[in-house]
Structures are given as structure tokens and as C-alpha cells.
Amino acid sequence: MAEERLQLEPIEGRSLWSDGIRKLKRRKLAVICFWIIMLYVAVACYVQAAQWSGDYWPANWDVSTGEKYESPSWKNFCGTDIFGYSILRKVVYGTKISLKVAFFASIISLLIGIPLGATAGYFGGLVDEIITWVYSTLSSIPYILLILAFALVLKDKTFMGAKLAGATTVYLAIGLTSWVDICRLIRGEVLKHKQKEYVFAARSYGCSNLRIIFVHLLPNFFHIVIISFSLRFMSFIHAEVILSFLGLGEKNSPSWGAMIDSARLDLPKGYWWEMTAATLAILVISLALNIFGDALRDSLDPKLKAKG
Amino acid sequence: MKKKRHLILLFAVIAALGWGMFVLSRSNDKIDENEMVMYSAISSKPDSLDPATESSVTSEIIVKHIYDTLYDYDYLKRPYVVVPVLAESMPDVSADGLTCIIKIKKGLFFSDDGCFKDGKGRELTVNDVIYSWKRIANIKNLSPSWWVFDERIVGLDEFREYTKTCALASDIDYSREVEGLKAIDDYALQVRLKKAWPHMVYNLTKGATTAVAKEAVDYYGKTIVNHPIGTGPYILKQWNKESYIELERNPKYNYGYYPTEGEDGDFEKGLLADAGKKIPFIDRVYFVKIEEEPPSWFLFLKGKLDSSYIPKDNFDQAISDGKKLTPEMKKRGIELKMYRLPDTSWIGFNMDDPIVGNNKPLRQAISHILDKKRFIDLFANGTLDEAFGLIPPIMQSYNEELSKTPSYNVAKAKELMEQAKKIYGGDIPELTLKMPGTSVSERQYGQFFQKEFDKIGLKLNIDYLDAPMYFAELNKGQFQMYFGGVSSSAPIAYNILRMFHSKSIQSGNHFYYRNEEFDRTFDKASIMVDCPERTELYRKCEKILLDDCVAVFIFHSVSYTLSHSWVENDKPSALQYGLARFIKIDSAKRRSYQAQY
Numbered sequence: 068m069a070e071e072r073l074q075l076e077p078i079e080g081r082s083l084w085s086d087g088i089r090k091l092k093r094r095k096l097a098v099i100c101f102w103i104i105m106l107y108v109a110v111a112c113y114v115q116a117a118q119w120s121g122d123y124w125p126a127n128w129d130v131s132t133g134e135k136y137e138s139p140s141w142k143n144f145c146g147t148d149i150f151g152y153s154i155l156r157k158v159v160y161g162t163k164i165s166l167k168v169a170f171f172a173s174i175i176s177l178l179i180g181i182p183l184g185a186t187a188g189y190f191g192g193l194v195d196e197i198i199t200w201v202y203s204t205l206s207s208i209p210y211i212l213l214i215l216a217f218a219l220v221l222k223d224k225t226f227m228g229a230k231l232a233g234a235t236t237v238y239l240a241i242g243l244t245s246w247v248d249i250c251r252l253i254r255g256e257v258l259k260h261k262q263k264e265y266v267f268a269a270r271s272y273g274c275s276n277l278r279i280i281f282v283h284l285l286p287n288f289f290h291i292v293i294i295s296f297s298l299r300f301m302s303f304i305h306a307e308v309i310l311s312f313l314g315l316g317e318k319n320s321p322s323w324g325a326m327i328d329s330a331r332l333d334l335p336k337g338y339w340w341e342m343t344a345a346t347l348a349i350l351v352i353s354l355a356l357n358i359f360g361d362a363l364r365d366s367l368d369p370k371l372k373a374k375g
Numbered sequence: 376m377k378k379k380r381h382l383i384l385l386f387a388v389i390a391a392l393g394w395g396m397f398v399l400s401r402s403n404d405k406i407d408e409n410e411m412v413m414y415s416a417i418s419s420k421p422d423s424l425d426p427a428t429e430s431s432v433t434s435e436i437i438v439k440h441i442y443d444t445l446y447d448y449d450y451l452k453r454p455y456v457v458v459p460v461l462a463e464s465m466p467d468v469s470a471d472g473l474t475c476i477i478k479i480k481k482g483l484f485f486s487d488d489g490c491f492k493d494g495k496g497r498e499l500t501v502n503d504v505i506y507s508w509k510r511i512a513n514i515k516n517l518s519p520s521w522w523v524f525d526e527r528i529v530g531l532d533e534f535r536e537y538t539k540t541c542a543l544a545s546d547i548d549y550s551r552e553v554e555g556l557k558a559i560d561d562y563a564l565q566v567r568l569k570k571a572w573p574h575m576v577y578n579l580t581k582g583a584t585t586a587v588a589k590e591a592v593d594y595y596g597k598t599i600v601n602h603p604i605g606t607g608p609y610i611l612k613q614w615n616k617e618s619y620i621e622l623e624r625n626p627k628y629n630y631g632y633y634p635t636e637g638e639d640g641d642f643e644k645g646l647l648a649d650a651g652k653k654i655p656f657i658d659r660v661y662f663v664k665i666e667e668e669p670p671s672w673f674l675f676l677k678g679k680l681d682s683s684y685i686p687k688d689n690f691d692q693a694i695s696d697g698k699k700l701t702p703e704m705k706k707r708g709i710e711l712k713m714y715r716l717p718d719t720s721w722i723g724f725n726m727d728d729p730i731v732g733n734n735k736p737l738r739q740a741i742s743h744i745l746d747k748k749r750f751i752d753l754f755a756n757g758t759l760d761e762a763f764g765l766i767p768p769i770m771q772s773y774n775e776e777l778s779k780t781p782s783y784n785v786a787k788a789k790e791l792m793e794q795a796k797k798i799y800g801g802d803i804p805e806l807t808l809k810m811p812g813t814s815v816s817e818r819q820y821g822q823f824f825q826k827e828f829d830k831i832g833l834k835l836n837i838d839y840l841d842a843p844m845y846f847a848e849l850n851k852g853q854f855q856m857y858f859g860g861v862s863s864s865a866p867i868a869y870n871i872l873r874m875f876h877s878k879s880i881q882s883g884n885h886f887y888y889r890n891e892e893f894d895r896t897f898d899k900a901s902i903m904v905d906c907p908e909r910t911e912l913y914r915k916c917e918k919i920l921l922d923d924c925v926a927v928f929i930f931h932s933v934s935y936t937l938s939h940s941w942v943e944n945d946k947p948s949a950l951q952y953g954l955a956r957f958i959k960i961d962s963a964k965r966r967s968y969q970a971q972y
Contacts, residue, residue, distance in 0.1 A: 129822070129826065135753065149753060149754075149819060150753070150819075150822065150823070150826075314813030314814065314818075314839065315813075318818060318821070318837065318839055319821075319822075319825070319836075319837065325818070328815050329815045329818070329819070331815065332687070332688070332815055332816075335688035335689075336688065336690075336691055337691075
């Protein structure tokens with residue numbers, strides 16, 4: 068055993084991140100999924116930019132490109148809806164809504180979940196009990212019902228002079244209700260790490276609690292936040308679809324959920340293309356996020372690394 | 376594509392179908408082949424079969440087969456005409472319109488039941504009518520039909536106040552006199568009114584106003600809701616609440632005859648072949664409860680139901696080229712029946728709103744940019760009537776002249792917008808339209824309206840609300856425009872024009888419209904009996920509304936129903952409910968169809 072060790076080449080030290088990325092690059096499927104996600108992000112950014120800069124494709128989804136309910140053809144690749152609007156343009160426009168909602172909902176949930184989880188884990192005692200009680204109570208309410216309740220309460224309310232409507236209501240509702248999992252995760256990690264030597268060392272140097280939490284503790288389990296973000300992103304896209312389907316999402320422009328809701332009535336009449344296009348758009352991004360999220364977890368999680 | 380549609384349909388219906396087939400096959404087992412039997416679908420169970428407490432359409436359908444009312448609509452005549460049923464003739468109204476005499480036919484008997492002496496139904500008298508109207512007034516019964524008599528008959532409101540003072544329902548003394556309701560003899564009723572009520576006969580067609588026997592109410596108590604005892608053509612044989620209602624011919628029914636006159640074309644359609652014959656023809660009627668549309672449609676296609684309306688999802692399967700049956704339906708021998716409904720849908724303006732209320736050119740511009748024909752083509756396959764005014768074509772006061780000047784005119788709308796901007800003092804800000812729902816249909820309507828408004832550079836925000844929120848905002852006047860409508864329970868313009876009266880602001884006038892000339896004209900017409908002058912006054916009221924552009928009237932509904940070839944004398948009605956009595960069934964034809972399909 069000792070001889071084997073002597074035969075090993077010296078290895079250059081690598082950080083968790085660079086090691087993780089190197090491993091990720093080796094997984095071809097994960098790389099493909101990453102580029103698919105990037106493609107969706109690029110489409111969403113393009114639609115947003117198109118909207119800001121003027122009324123051109125695909126921001127002008129509400130222009131008739133054919134007769135009502137035209138089946139897919141070279142002219143209208145995904146067919147048309149009841150108004151003769153292009154389904155392809157609606158799918159492209161819906162990408163912006165879905166990704167925007169998922170992104171902002173993720174940010175809101177992280178902004179609430181991380182500080183609360185870290186505070187509960189680090190200080191313990193009464194603070195921990197209160198925070199644990201709050202998130203236990205929230206998590207006891209069925210998730211979709213909770214989002215629905217928040218969406219209904221927030222709908223058409225005014226916040227700092229701005230009216231909450233459409234996508235804003237949706238990502239606020241999702242973000243405000245889905246921080247529990249990340250909070251619980253962070254609390255556990257902080258509980259585990261706060262007894263480690265580097266935390267005692269930081270404390271002996273006179274670092275403040277805030278500095279210990281955010282400068283010393285958090286970077287040590289930030290990979291968990293990244294993994295959680297990628298996996299939750301997908302569930303937020305689904306939540307947006309559900310809310311739009313139930314009539315609580317974006318009203319005046321197309322989203323994937325609204326498209327599925329609208330296509331529900333068309334399906335029995337044989338007009339399958341709107342349902343198919345919206346479902347495919349959701350399926351591809353969900354699959355890509357799922358595979359990429361799993362790969363990210365496998366690459367960044369030190370426990371899995373040790374086992375491997 | 377058709378195969379796919381059938382597959383989806385099959386999966387959706389399979390569970391409910393099993394139950395429906397089971398019920399229908401069980402009921403078929405008991406049937407004598409010589410009997411004439413009719414099968415019809417109801418979408419919910421009746422809330423009550425007691426005329427005083429029933430309120431749903433399903434209840435009204437069943438009640439009107441068991442109980443007859445003093446008056447009802449003629450089965451064949453259009454426009455709809457009220458004719459006597461229990462009554463011997465139309466009411467004899469005094470010159471001042473405040474007293475009327477209603478005579479009922481002699482020799483009308485309640486059906487036999489254990490509640491009567493020796494189980495034999497006794498003769499109907501006007502005292503039964505008085506008793507039944509008092510039951511509606513009785514606060515303890517919480518009758519949803521009290522509005523019919525509210526503030527109408529002298530002394531009846533006081534009787535209602537008296538019932539409030541009684542601690543128990545059993546304490547109420549029905550022999551207590553009501554000044555305005557007097558039995559001159561067993562067959563003549565004198566009704567004294569607080570003010571002239573020219574539309575009384577339309578209200579007396581409602582099932583709630585029929586005659587109920589006191590013995591039946593005393594005998595069955597609270598369970599009277601399950602034991603209807605009437606004088607009508609059918610008696611309740613069985614009520615299996617979760618599956619079906621079986622009605623059987625009433626052997627004591629002896630006064631009904633098939634009408635001898637109809638509207639133009641009825642003779643050619645064979646609808647007068649049985650003119651003057653005694654009714655009912657059908658011995659037994661089954662109303663099968665089928666809540667979902669797909670199983671109901673499937674059972675109709677299998678020949679297990681005699682008639683059906685067309686579910687939205689199956690419209691293309693049944694109708695093509697606008698208003699014609701598809702070859703598939705024709706091959707099955709199915710017939711299409713269309714009838715107009717007494718309703719109007721609109722975009723209403725809030726006349727108190729500082730932007731739309733004070734700007735008539737703006738409202739007119741909006742009325743010119745809405746392409747109603749495209750709206751109807753898109754959302755109803757062209758099967759609705761385009762509205763040119765408020766009063767629907769089903770009503771006598773409908774003004775055909777209005778259809779000669781179509782309202783869709785974008786160039787004119789643009790001109791009017793320039794005037795509107797001058798009045799407002801600049802560009803018109805974004806307008807808001809309240810929609811009564813959040814479903815796909817409302818969202819599609821909303822998208823349509825947004826595009827139409829965009830034609831003249833108007834930005835439209837759509838506020839999709841659930842029903843309670845929608846009505847709350849309408850009642851508070853917190854809106855600029857709203858999408859809504861009205862459906863009348865009688866073929867009289869009075870019912871829909873009264874929504875625009877200034878006195879209705881707290882009870883239906885969501886336009887917050889006040890116009891003295893309109894109020895005067897309406898008030899004058901509302902106390903007149905049916906005559907050409909009244910028709911002209913109602914048309915004048917409509918013209919005032921159109922001139923003021925209080926709303927953009929969009930469409931009037933048209934209903935489509937299908938019936939099999941073995942159903943004879945079938946003429947659907949928008950206002951009449953107890954129709955099985957006029958129908959005939961060719962059972963041999965039905966059996967042959969069922970064997971084939």
C-alpha cells in the first residue's frame with residue numbers, strides 16, 4: 068500500500084468548483100442539456116430585447132399569419148390558433164414568460180430561504196424554533212393550494228405604486244411560498260458546519276456572526292444552492308404552467324400554461340397542434356433541466372465524489 | 376382525425392356511459408313494447424318538485440309535466456303567444472287594469488293519491504290557486520318565486536308579513552283573508568292589483584304559480600318536495616334521485632288537446648298532423664340524469680336518448696357549413712331544430728365614468744369598430760344572431776329596420792375618435808373592460824376585443840374576474856366598460872328594457888344610465904296591454920338607448936337541438952317546459968335504429 072502511494076504522480080490541487088466543472092464536461096448528455104437550456108435563455112432574452120426595441124418578430128405574436136386553425140405547414144410551422152395567430156410565435160413568446168417567472172421565483176425563494184435557514188442553524192435556540200415553526204407550518208399546506216392562495220391575494224394589488232399583475236403575481240406567489248426546502252437544507256448544513264474548526268478559528272479572530280455566516284460558512288455549501296436552483300427552476304416552470312392553466316397567470320399575452328388551457332377546448336375538435344407545441348416546449352426544457360441538475364449534483368456533491 | 380376524436384370521446388365517456396346504459400337497460404326491461412316511451416336527458420337532479428320551492432330549470436321541466444299552470448305558451452305559434460291551460464279564457468281585466476277575473480275550467484281533477492279521501496283525486500277549484508299563491512307568500516317556505524307576486528296583489532304582502540310573526544310553520548292560518556284574492560265561486564277568481572300588471576299572464580306560465588292541493592301538503596308535510604300531486608298529463612311514478620325520473624300518463628287528465636294552428640311552415644313540416652287530438656300521446660317518460668356532455672351525446676348517437684342539444688365539443692361533428700347537418704347525421708336520420716332565445720349580450724358603458732360616460736363620440740367609435748359578424752364566426756361558428764339593437768328577434772317589439780344599417784365601419788370610427796380626443800383634451804388613455812370569468816372563452820373574447828380596439832389606436836386592458844368580484848364591481852360602479860347581457864323569462868321587451876330605467880340603478884342598471892325621456896316612455900309602455908302603441912313605445916325606448924350609445928349590442932343566442940327520426944311533433948321552445956305531452960314516438964323506428972347502430 069505504501070509502495071503504491073510512492074508510485075503516484077504528484078497531483079495539482081483543484082478546487083471543488085473546477086473539479087466539478089471538469090467532471091461535468093465529461094458528461095456529453097449534460098453538456099447537450101446545458102446548451103439546450105442556454106438556447107431557451109437566449110430565446111427568452113431575445114424576445115425581451117425585441118419587445119423593448121420595437122414591434123418585430125416574435126414579439127408581435129398577435130398578428131394573424133393564416134386562417135383560423137390552420138394545421139402545421141411550411142408557412143406556419145406549428146399551425147395557427149382560433150385567431151390565425153402563429154403557434155410557433157406563441158411558444159417562443161411563452162418561453163420568455165416561463166423563464167422569467169422561474170428565474171425571479173428562484174431568486175425570491177433563495178433570498179428568503181438562505182438567510183432564514185442560515186440564521187436558524189447558526190443561532191439555534193428560540194430563533195431556530197420560531198423559524199422552524201414558520202416553515203413547518205407553511206410546508207404542511209399543500210404546495211399548489213398555497214401558491215393559488217398567494218396568487219389570488221396578490222392579484223391586482225399595488226406594491227410601491229406598481230400594480231401586481233400577470234407574470235409578476237405569478238413569480239411573487241411562487242417565490243414567497245417555495246423557500247421552505249432551501250431554508251431547511253441550509254439550516255442543516257449550517258448546523259453541521261458551525262462546529263467545525265474553521266468556524267471556531269474565525270470566531271477567535273473576532274469575526275462578526277454575519278461575516279461568519281456569509282463569508283465563511285456559505286461558500287462551503289454554496290454548491291448545494293446551485294444544485295437546488297437548477298432543480299427548482301424546473302418545478303417553477305411547471306408551477307407557472309399550472310397557475311396559467313388555472314387562469315391566475317399571464318392574461319394578455321401567451322404563456323405555455325395559457326396555451327395548454329386554451330388548447331384543451333380545441334383538442335376534441337381535432338386541433339392538436341397548440342397542445343403539442345406547448346407541451347413539447349415544456350417537455351424539452353424540463354428534461355434538459357432535470358438531466359443537467361442531476362449531473363451538476365453528481366459533479367459537485369463531495370459525498371457522491373467520495374463514494375465514487 | 377375523426378378516429379382520434381372518437382377515441383378521446385370514448386375514454387371520457389366510458390364510466391358515465393356504463394351507468395347510463397345500466398339505467399336505460401333496466402328501464403327498458405320493464406317496458407311493454409306497445410307503450411309509447413320517451414327518453415330525455417337532464418343534467419342535474421331537480422332541487423324540488425314542490426312548485427313553491429323549486430327554482431332550477433330541471434325542476435321546472437318535471438313540475439310542468441305534472442302540474443299545469445293557469446296559462447302557458449302556445450306549442451306551435453311564433454312569436455310566442457300565451458294561451459289558457461287551467462284557465463277557461465284569458466283574464467277579464469277592468470278598464471283601470473286593477474281588477475281581473477280569472478275563470479278556470481270545470482271538471483279538472485288532481486291525480487289519485489293517498490292524500491285524498493278514498494285515494495281519489497278531487498276537483499280543482501280556485502281556492503287551490505289562492506292557497507298555492509299564499510304558500511309562495513309564506514316566508515317559512517322561502518319560495519324563490521316570491522318575486523312574481525312581490526308588491527303586486529292587494530293584501531298578499533301583508534299576508535307575508537303575518538307569516539313572519541308566526542313562530543312555527545304549522546301556526547300559519549291559510550284561511551286568513553287576503554283582500555286581493557277572492558273566490559267568487561269555485562271556478563272564478565277575482566284578483567285585485569296594487570297597480571296595473573299587464574304582463575301578469577306571462578308570470579302565470581311559471582310552474583311556481585300552479586295549483587297545489589292543501590290535502591297533499593298537509594299529508595306529506597316537508598316531503599311534499601318528493602310527492603308532486605297535480606292535474607297535469609303525467610304523474611310521478613319513480614324518482615331515483617341519482618339516476619332517473621319516471622313519469623307515467625295521468626289517467627285523470629282529460630282537458631289537453633294538440634293545437635290546431637301554428638306558424639307558417641308548421642303544416643308542411645307535419646307539425647299539424649295531430650291537430651285537435653287528445654294529448655298526451657306518450658305513455659311513459661324517462662328523464663335520465665347525465666351530468667357530463669360526452670356520455671349524453673354518445674347515448675343520443677346510440678339511439679338511447681330521443682333528442683339532445685349539441686355539446687360545444689361535438690358541434691363540428693353535427694353541423695357543417697354554418698347551419699346544416701353533417702352527412703353523418705343525415706345518414707342517421709337525425710333532424711336539426713333551431714330556436715332563438717330571448718337574450719342579448721353587450722359591452723356596456725358606465726355612464727358615470729368620466730372618460731367613457733362623458734364622451735359620446737368615443738362610445739360611438741367603439742360601437743363602430745366591433746366586427747360582430749367575425750366575433751360570431753370565430754366563437755360560435757356563425758350560429759348566433761348579430762345584434763343590431765337591444766330587443767332580440769324573438770320578441771314582438773324587435774325592430775327589423777335596425778338591421779338595415781350595419782354598425783361596423785372603421786372609417787367612421789376613426790372620424791369619431793378625432794371628436795372624442797377633442798372632448799377629452801388629448802389622447803384617450805387606456806380603457807378597462809371587466810370580463811365575467813377567467814376561463815379560456817373569456818380570455819379569447821378579451822383578446823378579440825383588444826385587437827378590435829387597436830384598430831382606432833385605443834389600448835384596452837381586460838380585467839378577468841370571477842362572478843362575485845365581477846358583480847361586486849358592477850354594483851359599486853367601479854368600472855368603465857363591462858361584457859355582460861340579459862336573458863328574459865318572457866317574450867316581452869319590458870323585462871330587458873327595465874334594466875335601463877333610472878329606478879333600476881340599484882337593481883340591474885349597471886350602465887348607471889339616467890334619461891328622463893327613456894324613463895317616461897318606458898313607464899308609459901309598462902302599464903299598457905299588448906297593442907301596437909306599446910310596441911312602438913318599446914321601439915322608441917330602444918332607439919333612445921342606441922342614440923345615447925349606452926352599450927354595444929353584440930349578439931342574441933340561438934339554440935340548436937337534434938332529434939331522431941322517430942320523434943314526431945317535435946318543436947323546441949325557449950320558454951315552454953312541459954313538452955312531452957305533444958310528442959309522439961315511433962317505437963319500431965327506434966328499435967330498427969338501435970339494432971343498426
